[in-house]
Amino acid sequence: MAVAPDGRWIVTGGRRTEVWGAESGTLHGALEGKTASVAVEPGGAWVAVAGGHAVRLWEPPRADSADTGPAARQLTGLAIAGNDTCVVTATGPASTPGDRPP
DSSP states (O other): OEEOTTSSEEEEOSSEEEEEETTTOOEEEEEESOOSEEEEOTTSSOEEEEETTEEEEEOTTOSOOEEEEEOSSOEEEEEEOTTSSOEEEEESOSSOTTOOOO
């Protein structure tokens, strides 16, 4: 989940990414596809959506997005740099349950 910088809308993820009006509760747009993480661009113009092995850049309320290309591993999180220059991603755990750090 993420909130637009001006607080007017909220982005939620899950089975699909949705943008909701914060005060009205109205659905403003949806992007199909499983979502692991979302982040809002600092100016509020677009949203980065991580799911599966890709990051999609989306300008709500449009129904399409731009794919940034495949990632080597399953993406679990992301963040957008404050100066709008890059999107940083995180992948799933590097260890298996029961492993101990060195």
